Amino acid sequence: MNKPPQSITRDKLDLNERAIDHGHLNNEQTSTSPENLNEQDPGHQTMNKPPQCLIGDLVFPDFKYFYHYIVTVWPGDVVFPDFTNNRTFDYWTQLVKSFHEEVQFDGMWIDMNEISNFVAGSINSCPKNSIEDPPYVPDVAEGSLRFSTICATSQQNLSISYNVHNLYGLTETEATYTALKTVRNKRPFIISRSTYAGQGYYGGHWSGDNFATYHDMAMSIPEMLNFNMFGISMIGADICGFQLDTTEDLCQRWYQLGAFYPFSRSHNSVGLKPQDPASFSQDLIESTKTAYMIRYSLLPYLYTLFHKSHMMGETVARPLFFEFPKDKNTYSIDSQFLWGSSLMISPALAKGTTSIGAYFPSGVWYDWYTGGALHSNGSVVKLAAPANKINLHVRGGSIITLQDPDLTTTLSRKNKFSLVVSLDDNGTAEGDHFWDDGDTIDTHPMGKFNMIRFHSSKNIVTNNVMYAGYTDEPMLLRSIVVFGVLHKPTTVKFNGMAISQFTYDDNLHVLKAQGIAANLLKTFTLQWV
Numbered sequence: 001m002n003k004p005p006q007s008i009t010r011d012k013l014d015l016n017e018r019a020i021d022h023g024h025l026n027n028e029q030t031s032t033s034p035e036n037l038n039e040q041d042p043g044h045q046t047m048n049k050p051p052q053c054l055i056g057d058l059v060f061p062d063f064k065y066f067y068h069y070i071v072t073v074w075p076g077d078v079v080f081p082d083f084t085n086n087r088t089f090d091y092w093t094q095l096v097k098s099f100h101e102e103v104q105f106d107g108m109w110i111d112m113n114e115i116s117n118f119v120a121g122s123i124n125s126c127p128k129n130s131i132e133d134p135p136y137v138p139d140v141a142e143g144s145l146r147f148s149t150i151c152a153t154s155q156q157n158l159s160i161s162y163n164v165h166n167l168y169g170l171t172e173t174e175a176t177y178t179a180l181k182t183v184r185n186k187r188p189f190i191i192s193r194s195t196y197a198g199q200g201y202y203g204g205h206w207s208g209d210n211f212a213t214y215h216d217m218a219m220s221i222p223e224m225l226n227f228n229m230f231g232i233s234m235i236g237a238d239i240c241g242f243q244l245d246t247t248e249d250l251c252q253r254w255y256q257l258g259a260f261y262p263f264s265r266s267h268n269s270v271g272l273k274p275q276d277p278a279s280f281s282q283d284l285i286e287s288t289k290t291a292y293m294i295r296y297s298l299l300p301y302l303y304t305l306f307h308k309s310h311m312m313g314e315t316v317a318r319p320l321f322f323e324f325p326k327d328k329n330t331y332s333i334d335s336q337f338l339w340g341s342s343l344m345i346s347p348a349l350a351k352g353t354t355s356i357g358a359y360f361p362s363g364v365w366y367d368w369y370t371g372g373a374l375h376s377n378g379s380v381v382k383l384a385a386p387a388n389k390i391n392l393h394v395r396g397g398s399i400i401t402l403q404d405p406d407l408t409t410t411l412s413r414k415n416k417f418s419l420v421v422s423l424d425d426n427g428t429a430e431g432d433h434f435w436d437d438g439d440t441i442d443t444h445p446m447g448k449f450n451m452i453r454f455h456s457s458k459n460i461v462t463n464n465v466m467y468a469g470y471t472d473e474p475m476l477l478r479s480i481v482v483f484g485v486l487h488k489p490t491t492v493k494f495n496g497m498a499i500s501q502f503t504y505d506d507n508l509h510v511l512k513a514q515g516i517a518a519n520l521l522k523t524f525t526l527q528w529v
Contacts, residue, residue: 083171084158096179107189126151169194177202204234212241222334228315236261240275256390259291287388296405307434324361342398346391364396366483371510397424399431399454416478423484461526475520489528
């Protein structure tokens, strides 16, 4: 762990800015060659010799016993902490605390934790025995268990690496979770490249070093859905691709899709062309901004989905067959997905696409942009897919909570709310909304949260405040949009009082009630007649 650069200081990170940088606090503990490890090395202040807790319960009185544990990764020659040893948790917490005193970061991105290694085994090779070179070798890269990782006989507290190799990412994430929780006394945010069963309790995942190709963009969808089924709901791929120089047409489509990854981030390798939106045309900038303004407006809905994932094990991004298990046509669909049960995302995934064929399960679906209804018995529908748009549809029967988007999530959550009510064929809809301060640990068991349910039937929208334990921020409602109002209303009432600020689209059957000044934590009714 090197010292943070001078440009990253406490006064640079104000309350509206958040940054995660893996380059300064990595899972690898930086060292130089053994003979040069000393307390005077200013670049490697945190490990002048291997701490006792690093590798199992072994103690290294001098470096000759350290021979087979030195590997090479981005910082140079390193060793990896043994996270199966509880004492390493304390060591890791101290490192996090020390760095947090320099830069008050909020989360950590942990990388290379498969364990990944630029050499085979160690810089000093590996012992010769039947563990390192078993009589039967699985179909692994280069036919070697130590290819791009540590020696299979590397001793950890729980067992040798041969037996616990796949646990490294999970145990590091757990140690990082413990450290961040201790140091910040807030919710830890962790993204890890390597994961295992149980990862979703402690952190999220990004899919690693993909390529800037349409194939890899398309494959990111089933990968995202699989990890949600594994219980790891905070998941995303490197938008625009990590390896290879991306292209504008690919990047434009990928930003549109990536806006609907649960974990949304653009990232590429060193030495490649920049791929941030500002590096491309104004058209790409505008389409990306549009996609992310939609994402930011949907953050209350997304937050509620993560609450359900945390409390009940539900998926955030889910395949269509989760919601339509009796529809066999949904079983093989991996080019579309849902956020929760209510929002369907149908991206364009091929070069030069101007239209797509999207499958609509039985029911009524509403175009996100216009509110126009599409009634389906379960069929593929051809949709226009201009370069500056991703197709989104709201499922009939759902109520989604939105919030006015802003420049940052910190600012967005201070803005007013609105509801999108999408009536089903019976004229009914329902939804719910969970809210708390967004960072305090265990708000649910402490009762410091709000849970509101919404219902619509017989031309009335109502709320039911199930629990109101968080009142530090106002939850002000400014508008309600209702899709599927078949007859033009003559009067719209809010809490029994007629309102004048409403519009109705005769062609799209969309009612918009605006100018509402209400508190979501107080019972209300919207009625149209």
